[in-house]
Amino acid sequence: KNEVEQSPQNLTAQEGEFITINCSYSVGISALHWLQQHPGGGIVSLFMLSSGKKKHGRLIATINIQEKHSSLHITASHPRDSAVYICAVPGIQGAQKLVFGQGTRLTINP
Amino acid sequence: DAGITQSPRHKVTETGTPVTLRCHQTENHRYMYWYRQDPGHGLRLIHYSYGVKDTDKGEVSDGYSVSRSKTEDFLLTLESATSSQTSVYFCAISDVGETQYFGPGTRLLVL
Numbered sequence: 727k728n729e730v731e732q733s734p735q736n737l738t739a740q741e742g743e744f745i746t747i748n749c750s751y752s753v754g755i756s757a758l759h760w761l762q763q764h765p766g767g768g769i770v771s772l773f774m775l776s777s778g779k780k781k782h783g784r785l786i787a788t789i790n791i792q793e794k795h796s797s798l799h800i801t802a803s804h805p806r807d808s809a810v811y812i813c814a815v816p817g818i819q820g821a822q823k824l825v826f827g828q829g830t831r832l833t834i835n836p
Numbered sequence: 837d838a839g840i841t842q843s844p845r846h847k848v849t850e851t852g853t854p855v856t857l858r859c860h861q862t863e864n865h866r867y868m869y870w871y872r873q874d875p876g877h878g879l880r881l882i883h884y885s886y887g888v889k890d891t892d893k894g895e896v897s898d899g900y901s902v903s904r905s906k907t908e909d910f911l912l913t914l915e916s917a918t919s920s921q922t923s924v925y926f927c928a929i930s931d932v933g934e935t936q937y938f939g940p941g942t943r944l945l946v947l
């Protein structure tokens with residue numbers, strides 16, 4: 727089974743701060759997913775990446791395949807970024823069978 | 837947003853009764869998934885489908901069965917609901933090599 731560890735589990739910051747959430751996994755993968763779960767429960771896919779870096783607005787995701795590590799960065803954080811951020815990787819039984827991290831609960835205070 | 841709906845959105849049932857949750861998509865995606873989300877466990881795969889009548893077990897499949905008779909519908913059945921199956925259930929869809937899109941979720945309470 728591919729083990730996924732996220733850190734920190736909880737993060738509270740002030741509006742405008744630069745945020746970093748980390749994800750490590752145990753088995754080599756083809757692609758890694760970052761998801762956002764809103765306070766109301768809805769889940770949105772943010773990124774799917776297999777190498778290097780991807781950017782969407784104020785969100786940046788990076789991955790280091792050799793070190794089995796990915797980071798999600800948020801620049802100029804805003805209270806609407808408050809959510810749970812979840813990392814997911816394919817399990818050893820196939821690319822479609824994702825294994826999810828426990829999530830990082832981010833709270834941005836105004 | 838991907839066209840994916842779940843029904844019902846909320847359900848309360850009693851132990852021992854059968855329950856069926858429905859996931860419906862309008863995107864014609866090949867893959868469909870059922871997950872459950874519980875505090876302390878995160879999201880876990882129950883079953884997934886890679887085509888009509890083609891399904892495979894996930895990490896927590898015991899006590900659940902699925903069926904996919906049409907591309908657009910993926911049903912999750914709890915043959916005899918237990919309190920341990922109280923959870924939030926998410927359906928998701930994807931195409932080959934693409935990201936997964938999640939439905940709004942179904943809150944199930946088994947008393």
